[in-house]
Amino acid sequence: MGRKNYSKAYRRMNYGGQCKSININFKIILMIFVVLGLFFFSLLVFYYAVGSADVDENHDTENSYILNVKKKNLYTDFKLWNENANWSLMVINDLNEVKDDFKVELKKYRGIDVDERIIPYLNDMMNAAEKDGIKLWISSGYRSFERQSTIFERKVKENLNKGYGYEEAVTLASGVVAKPGTSEHHTGLAVDLNGVRDDFCDTKEYEWLINNCAKYGFILRYGNDKQRITGKIYEPWHYRYVGEEHAKKMQESGKCLEEYVSELMN
Ligand SMILES: [Zn+2]
Missing domain, CATH: 1.20.5 (Single alpha-helices involved in coiled-coils or other helix-helix interfaces)
Incomplete structure (x- = not known):
């Protein structure tokens, strides 16, 4: 053609x-x-x-924590929230330190210093457990910055002795022990129960707490499935007072404090 x-x-x-x-x-x-x-x-x-x-996944590094929080549209900065929120809903974590001038009204309860406002609720919870044949004891309550520094430094030394470099030793320590200023124990609103034991989650005391703590305004603060959001390892022994209304809502929705407060901020 x-x-x-x-x-x-x-x-x-x-x-x-x-x-x-x-x-x-x-x-x-x-x-x-x-x-x-x-x-x-x-x-x-x-x-x-x-x-x-x-x-x-339960493994945690700082980067994956930040990424995860961003992906879920959660807030990471609770500083403004902490200044205006109800005292029981303060969010203290690795990124949100307790302010240097933070004052806490302490009172001894069963030999342990805690914020005096939580004592009636803590007392009700301890008594209710006792009635149900559950033995609870408070192993830790309020901690000063100095006390937290001592605990943190001890952990860093432990890691240095294992042969880690200084930076690595600090990073590893901060995954297990809160850096001074970032511990909820500074607020006096949190208690560790029955010692710091990983196998506490296998006890009937733990089961009782999971089923009942919200009735008294307490939450399991560092859940196993929330490690990537709280930035903390699973701590079956650590309970935080947030008030009955909020504790029940968090329990029903399965949200941790960071998730719950983020929702309130939106
Ligand atoms: Zn604790």
């Missing part, structure tokens, strides 16, 4: 079958949209599948 004939045939095709060609173009565009739609849909599915698998 000569060049002229070819272009004639081309012209005929174009002018003669205009309607048909629009129809074909429309089908192609539609197909492109469908393909693009499927592509973005599968991207979305992939993102959520990977995202939820990520959340289920």
Whole structure:
């Protein structure tokens, strides 16, 4: 076929079958949209599948903690919240330190210093446990900055003795012991019960606490499935007073303090 004939045939095709060609173009565009739609849909599915698998992991590093919190649209800065919120809903964690001039009204309860405002509720909880044949004892309540520093430094030394470099020793210590200023124990609103024992979660005392602590305004502060949000290891012994109303809501929704307060801030 000569060049002229070819272009004639081309012209005929174009002018003669205009309607048909629009129809074909429309089908192609539609197909492109469908393909693009499927592509973005599968991207979305992939993102959520990977995202939820990520959340289920219990390993924790600072970076993954920040990433996880951002992914969940949670707040990381509670400084303004802490200045205005009810005293029982303060959020103290690695990123939100207790202020230097923070004052706490302490009173001894069963030989342990705590914020005096939580004593009636703590007392009710301890007595109710006793009635149910559950033996609870408070192993730690309020801690001063100095006391927390001593505990933290001891952990750093332990890691140094194991052969870690200084920076690594500090990082490892802060995953297990709160850095001075970032411990909830500075507020006097938290208590450790029955010693610091990992196997406490296998006891009937723990089971009783999980089922009953919210009635008295307390929450398990560092849950096993919340390590990536609280930035803390699972602490089955650590209970924090937030008030009955909030404790019950957190228990029902399965939210930790950071998640719960983030929702209130929105
Ligand atoms: Zn504790």
